[in-house]
Each structure stands twice: as C-alpha cells, then as structure tokens.
Amino acid sequence: MSDKSNSDDEITSTPPDITEKAMVATNNLLPEKSRKIYETFYNQFMEWRTKNNIASYSENVLWTRYSILKSTLNIKNQINIAQYPKLHALLKRKSEGYNGKKSKTFSPNEIKTFINEAPDSDYLLTKVVLIFGIMGACRRHEMHSLKFNDVSDLKTLILVTIRDTKTKTTRKFTITGKYYDVCKKYMDLRPKICTTQNFFNNYFHGKCTVQNVGINKFGSMGKTIATYLNLPYPHLYTGHCFRRSSATILVDAGGDITTLKRHGGWKSTTVAESYIDDSIQNKINVSEKILNSIQTNQTLNTININSASTSNNFPTEAIPQLHFHNCTIHNINIDKKQ
Missing domain, CATH: 1.10.443.10 (Intergrase catalytic core)
Structure with a gap:
C-alpha cells in the first residue's frame, strides 16, 4: 500500500471537525502574502490536467510553474516534484544567461x-x-x-x-x-x-x-x-529601490556580508548578495585596490633593488682592520682616511 493510501486511511479515521482544522492549518503553510497567486496557479494546472485527461504528476507535465507547483502539490497532493532530476536539468539549462529584472538603485x-x-x-x-x-x-x-x-x-x-x-x-x-x-x-x-x-x-x-x-x-x-x-x-x-540602494551603499562603503545580512534581516547569503547592485562605485573601489596593490609592489621592488645596489657598492677598504693580542687598551685614536 502506498504512502498516500496510508495517509488517506488516517484522515478517514479522524473525526471530521479535526480533519477540517488540519486541512485549514495545512493550507496556511503557503506564503501568506502570495497565497492567492499560488492557489491560482495550482487551480490552473489542475484544470489543465482535467481538460487534457492527464491523471499523472510525472515530470513531463511539470515543465513550468515549478516553484509554485512544488509548494502547492506537496501540500495538497503529497507529491514532491523536487525529486524529478530531468525537470531540474531542464530548468537549469533554460535559466542559463537569464538576468531577472531588478529595481534600479540610487547613488x-x-x-x-x-x-x-x-x-x-x-x-x-x-x-x-x-x-x-x-x-x-x-x-x-x-x-x-x-x-x-x-x-x-x-x-x-x-x-x-x-x-x-x-x-x-x-x-x-x-x-x-x-x-x-x-x-x-x-x-x-x-x-x-x-x-x-x-x-x-x-x-x-x-x-x-x-x-x-x-x-x-x-x-x-x-x-x-x-x-x-x-x-x-x-x-x-x-x-524595492530603497532596499537595494541601502544594501549597495553599505557594501560599497566596506560592509561585509555579515553586516549586510544583519542590516537587512536576510538569513540567506545568496539572497542578501542578490540585493547588491553592480554599481560604478563598486567597480571604482575594485580598480583602486588593484592599482594600489600594483603600485605598492612596484615601490617595494624599487626599494629592494636600491638597497642591494648600495650594499654592493659600499667601499670596504674604508674600514681599517684592527688586531689585538694580549694587551691593555686605555685609549684608541683612529685617524679617518681622507
């Protein structure tokens, strides 16, 4: 017997009022602000299945509306389309090079x-x-x-x-x-x-x-x-321009990802980074860091070369060699060679 059949048996043996409350609670698992959109897409998909006499939930019929259907099908029909590898592969291939529309930001x-x-x-x-x-x-x-x-x-x-x-x-x-x-x-x-x-x-x-x-x-x-x-x-x-502008300005000013996530209340690093606009100021900061690194290394190399040159050209004969054997020294006078 399948898992779905076991689930149906459990619901059948449960008092109707409890079952109704459980269904309400289950439906509330969908995002509150976008629940109507999720319900609309789900109903459109179910109507499409009925119209085309499709009884299955195979991955061949789930090419679109993936994210919305994943949530609603899992809740309403106990079908987990996240386990369909071919669908994942298709969506990944179709999304290559895609850049979603994002709000512009203020400098x-x-x-x-x-x-x-x-x-x-x-x-x-x-x-x-x-x-x-x-x-x-x-x-x-x-x-x-x-x-x-x-x-x-x-x-x-x-x-x-x-x-x-x-x-x-x-x-x-x-x-x-x-x-x-x-x-x-x-x-x-x-x-x-x-x-x-x-x-x-x-x-x-x-x-x-x-x-x-x-x-x-x-x-x-x-x-x-x-x-x-x-x-x-x-x-x-x-x-969304205020939130994206805030994230971009903070990062351009030197804020790290931890500061950014705390500032905007993001839990996911990927989501937080998606709010950062590819600003001109950010490109300038990167350019200046690279340029400063090159110039600093060039200066250090010049100093090292000059130091080595000065050391090699130092007149060793200018330093007189002194030898002492079993003697008491009271005063030493060294005449500097002109």
Whole structure:
C-alpha cells in the first residue's frame, strides 16, 4: 500500500471537525502574502490536467510553474516534484544567461541631492520615506505597516523598530545627524488628534493629514525621486529601490556580508548578495585596490633593488682592520682616511 493510501486511511479515521482544522492549518503553510497567486496557479494546472485527461504528476507535465507547483502539490497532493532530476536539468539549462529584472538603485550623491535640494513643501514625506528606506533597508509593506509607537525620538536620534517583516524577525535601525532633523520636522506635523496608529500620514502643502499613506504610494516614491532628479527610466525605480540602494551603499562603503545580512534581516547569503547592485562605485573601489596593490609592489621592488645596489657598492677598504693580542687598551685614536 502506498504512502498516500496510508495517509488517506488516517484522515478517514479522524473525526471530521479535526480533519477540517488540519486541512485549514495545512493550507496556511503557503506564503501568506502570495497565497492567492499560488492557489491560482495550482487551480490552473489542475484544470489543465482535467481538460487534457492527464491523471499523472510525472515530470513531463511539470515543465513550468515549478516553484509554485512544488509548494502547492506537496501540500495538497503529497507529491514532491523536487525529486524529478530531468525537470531540474531542464530548468537549469533554460535559466542559463537569464538576468531577472531588478529595481534600479540610487547613488549616495543622488540621495544627497534630493534631500538637500527638493523643497520640503512638496517632498517632505518623500524625503522621510527615502531616509527610512535607505537607513533601514525597508520594504514598502514594512513602512506601510509601521506604527507610530515603533518610532522613538531620543532627542539626538530616532530609533525605529520594524516588526512586520517578511522573515518574521524584528530588526531595528537608527536615524541620526541631518536626517534626524528632516524626520523630526515631519513627526512634529502629525495631527494631535489622529485616529490611526500608522506612522506615515499623507502630506499636502506643508501639512499632514489623518489619512494613512497607501502601500502603492510607497511603491511609486522611487519613481517620484528619479523624476525629480531627471534620471533615465524613472519607472524602473520600483518599491524595492530603497532596499537595494541601502544594501549597495553599505557594501560599497566596506560592509561585509555579515553586516549586510544583519542590516537587512536576510538569513540567506545568496539572497542578501542578490540585493547588491553592480554599481560604478563598486567597480571604482575594485580598480583602486588593484592599482594600489600594483603600485605598492612596484615601490617595494624599487626599494629592494636600491638597497642591494648600495650594499654592493659600499667601499670596504674604508674600514681599517684592527688586531689585538694580549694587551691593555686605555685609549684608541683612529685617524679617518681622507
């Protein structure tokens, strides 16, 4: 008898109410934020199987939708397609040379220009979102769900606690210096009578309203900044641009992978590295390290050659040889040869 048959027998002998609760709990194993997408793809696949009279789950019928189907089939049908080697080989071959579309990133100079030059009357909210996104490597949904009580004003710095994270791990970051002043100005404009607990309220003509900033507005602020700076392809600065910019700037400044993972709350080194943009500054840093290494070695070689040359040319005859045998020495006078 197969494992699936044993599983069906166990479910049959279980009380209906317990079985129902178990099925609900099992379905909750799918990612919460993308569950609808997973369910849609799964239903499309099952309908396709029915329409084409396909009863099996062989690897010949699983060429696409691999990641989504792997999760849903494993949960709903106890089929583990991760064990299909031919499917793995096909996907690997098809993915060669593929570069997924990623959000563009802001450079330190571009961030500095926007913070310093954009008028607060129109862009104060956007500046604060940019600061939070860069200093905390924040996702748009993290800023959308950020509560006012999770932002602490410590007079010289702001301590931010991000609780609603994708990895379910709370992380913290601080905002200091000039960026503290910008954020403090926005915080002081918050209406005294505000029914919402969200930190970010909409901002119009120098005043904050009681309405929350929508998640789609967070996603469009990168484009707003790029448009102000007249950057090419502003539509490519998506809601992920702040998090990717933060990771890239940190690494370009000398941060190691451990610091990067802690900063963004990443558990996987591969995922953390994927957020680092191949920036011009990074290429400059690499170029300077190579050039400095070459120049340093060249200088050391020159010093060694000169030292050897000086040692070989030293006039040994200038040093008189002295021999003493069974004598008491009170004074020695050596006349230097002219």
